[in-house]
Amino acid sequence: MNNISTMALDITSNSTFFISAFAAIFSIVNPISGVMAFISITSHMDRTDRLYVAKRCSVIACMIAIIxxxxxxxxxxxxxxxxxxxxxxxxxxxxxxAIDMLFARTSRESITSEELSAATHRENIAVFPMAMPMLTGPGAITTILLYTNPSGKGNWQLVLLVIAAILLTFVITFLIFRFSDYFNRVVGVTGMLVMTRLMGLFLGAIAVDFIVRGIKGLFGLPI
Structure with missing residues (x-):
């Protein structure tokens, strides 16, 4: 009975950790906001090239995150x-x-208009600026490091859960980019802004939790 209870507790804690990691990674990757840039810089391409860029940038960004x-x-x-x-x-x-997302401003780690105009070839677009830094930028990398090393000790179970959250994030990212035109028509700019603000709110709460836990750890306070 004790073993069953322990197993159930582990499953619950792992599920909670996975949901938290996925929410944080998805919010910071923010493909809903990125789809506008994707539509903009691939507007001159045909359907085949746009699909290629969507697939390639999602795969490259996912590989960077997993590394x-x-x-x-x-x-x-x-x-x-x-x-x-x-x-x-x-x-x-x-x-x-998160503040930038809440106020619908261009993120400090985002790409500039000059970089967008310079990206013309589909190979270049897929790697830069789409995969890096738009999808897997400093914020995403930092979030991944925080979740894979919550106590400063290696825990491969947590790493596997984070990798699963990364894979799910970029599968959804690819689908959003794949059906970007349909997504744009259904959700619209207003809908994207609302969803970005909601993700910014969640990300802000997660950020505050990181800061509080870090300060407590630095000063040896009970968590």
């Missing part, structure tokens, strides 16, 4: 960064991004 999910622990060790310090710094960064 950081796997190597995050070693990156922190190499630079001698503690999990608590990362939580505070990352929380501040995510909170700034």
């Amino acid at each position: 950081f999910a796997i190597s995050g622990r070693y990156i922190l060790e190499f630079f001698s960064i503690t999990a608590d310090s990362l939580a505070v710094a990352g929380g501040v960064l995510l909170f700034l991004v």
